[in-house]
Amino acid sequence: MWKTLRQIARTGIVTQPPPTGDGSLRLREALQADIREILGRALCIRVVDSGSCNGCELEIQALNNPVYNLEGLGIRFVASPRHADLLLVTGPVARNMDVALRRTWDAMPDPKLVLATGDCAATGGIFGETYATRGRLASVIPVDIVVPGCPPAPERILAGILAAIRASHAHPRSR
Template identity: 60%
Template sequence: MYRILKEAWRLGKLGERHQSDSLQGQNPFLQSAAIRHVDAGSCNGCELEIQALGGPHYALEQAGLHFVASPRHADVLLVTGPVTRHMAAALKDTYAAMPQPRVVVALGDCACGMGPFTSSYATLGAVDRLLPVHLACPGCPPPPTAILAALERAMMELGVTNRSTAKSDLQTKHDTHR
């Protein structure tokens, strides 16, 4: 038993080659993007749809997208809701803390300036009044497929490589498991 454990310790973890091993000299992190979500004053309808992306049906993590807690690690800023007066400073600070290149996605009608709360005395309006918005994903709330499509467009703006092959690999893997 001791001999087997010693041999396993020496060899380390064995298994399939990681997809990034076949890139030969390319940066494996160019296939993923980190998302920082900020609720600037929404009704939580958009947040429910964002939570649905974490399930196995949409395979957000397998597509190379993941949510992070710190804006210093984020590539994409996902903003929901109209910007309230009290969240304006926090939203600007989050954007300033993100490294370059960064993409801002306005998610939902309220963040795009079309929702019922954008003309309230407590809000400043749409996200584009404070930050440069690269992509807008309208809907009240937008379905998870529209959110995923907007995030994939954001990854293309960031210059993330091999998105089409990774997506087709996930689709064939998903179809074979049915």
């Protein structure tokens, strides 16, 4: 036990200040202003991998590491769409995931936001629109924010997430 405590003490606090929300990633500015007002700073996110290569997932997982410390910002990933404010989607929407993706979106309560993460969800990426993929996420469900990248760095995904919530509100951890 003392070894564990010593390791915790030696590691210290490694969390870095979060980036500011990047408004340029928003697709539907005016429409969503009221939603950002309702949600305030806290946000619950449901992730759906619609057929990604798993690259984006690795960077989304990184948001939970002590450096980005997403939960410290009042933002967390939830296990049910019923609890979620924001749907974070990766991948070029494999047709085999089409039903599951739509059902997840349908199950979310209003108001709800959708964030397309990575080049595949943004444009279809290298996979494009084929017999097996539908291509860009926006052709399947309405998208509010797009974070391109292959895969996007955690800071970029975080900037996209923060763009979903009240931008004007100064954040306690931002310096």
